[in-house]
Amino acid sequence: MDTEAVSAADFAACLADLEKVNRLTLAARPTLAFLARLTAGWPRGTELRLLDAGSGQGEMLRQIHRFATRRGLVPRLTGVDLNPHAAAAARAATPAGMAIDWVTADIFDLRGVPAPHVITSALFAHHLDDAGVVRFLRWMEETASHGWFVNDLHRHWFAHHGFALLAAAMRWHRFVRHDGPLSVARAFVAADWARLLGEAGVQGARVTWHLPFRLCVARIRR
Numbered sequence: 001m002d003t004e005a006v007s008a009a010d011f012a013a014c015l016a017d018l019e020k021v022n023r024l025t026l027a028a029r030p031t032l033a034f035l036a037r038l039t040a041g042w043p044r045g046t047e048l049r050l051l052d053a054g055s056g057q058g059e060m061l062r063q064i065h066r067f068a069t070r071r072g073l074v075p076r077l078t079g080v081d082l083n084p085h086a087a088a089a090a091r092a093a094t095p096a097g098m099a100i101d102w103v104t105a106d107i108f109d110l111r112g113v114p115a116p117h118v119i120t121s122a123l124f125a126h127h128l129d130d131a132g133v134v135r136f137l138r139w140m141e142e143t144a145s146h147g148w149f150v151n152d153l154h155r156h157w158f159a160h161h162g163f164a165l166l167a168a169a170m171r172w173h174r175f176v177r178h179d180g181p182l183s184v185a186r187a188f189v190a191a192d193w194a195r196l197l198g199e200a201g202v203q204g205a206r207v208t209w210h211l212p213f214r215l216c217v218a219r220i221r222r
């Protein structure tokens with residue numbers, strides 16, 4: 001999917017299936033738990049300015065919007081994705097009245113969005129090479145005033161084979177069937193994050209494992 005020229009229809013179908021994978025694997029849970037910790041004690045009516053990197057079809061941001069609204073916060077959410085088909089798919093999947101900005105840009109060339117309290121990403125970091133991850137960590141550290149959260153996969157043989165079987169059984173889009181196991185292979189173990197955080201010079205981040213096979217990195221500034 002990163003390397004082929006993909007039509008809008010294929011990209012949208014692929015993102016729609018990815019959303020099913022995310023729902024089935026409770027992908028939003030660690031991100032929402034992190035946000036609950038980060039915003040604990042924030043008075044009702046406070047703005048939550050949050051930017052999601054590599055937002056795809058945007059389901060994480062819709063869940064964050066519902067989370068913030070339930071807590072009485074005022075969500076100001078921006079999804080950024082390099083692929084122009086992503087913004088179109090995200091807009092189509094977002095209910096009218098749920099205000100989320102969908103921006104087409106390379107996250108590293110982003111200009112003119114409101115300074116975020118928080119930066120999140122899901123299944124994005126493994127698209128970057130090591131130098132890109134280090135750059136991403138430094139950029140989040142410089143850009144997010146309150147903290148950031150990386151939600152990604154744990155590189156593990158069971159996740160690799162288990163996903164391949166599940167995707168075939170569910171007849172998900174061929175890109176999802178192909179890219180899922182590849183994503184697991186390109187993902188992380190805890191030692192990778194320790195090394196990458198060290199290279200980026202980031203201190204105070206926590207690496208946590210979440211069922212099933214999510215490895216996340218959380219940073220909250222106190």
Ligand SMILES: C[S@@+](CC[C@H](N)C(=O)[O-])C[C@H]1O[C@@H](n2cnc3c(N)ncnc32)[C@H](O)[C@@H]1O
Pocket residue numbers: 018019022053054055056057058060080081082083086105106107108121122123124127
């Ligand atoms: C696997 S998808 C994840 C989508 C969504 N976050 C999710 O969890 O389903 C990764 C997304 O990152 C986007 N992406 C890759 N490199 C990017 C970059 N440098 N800047 C912004 N988006 C990027 C891709 O276009 C793709 O939509």
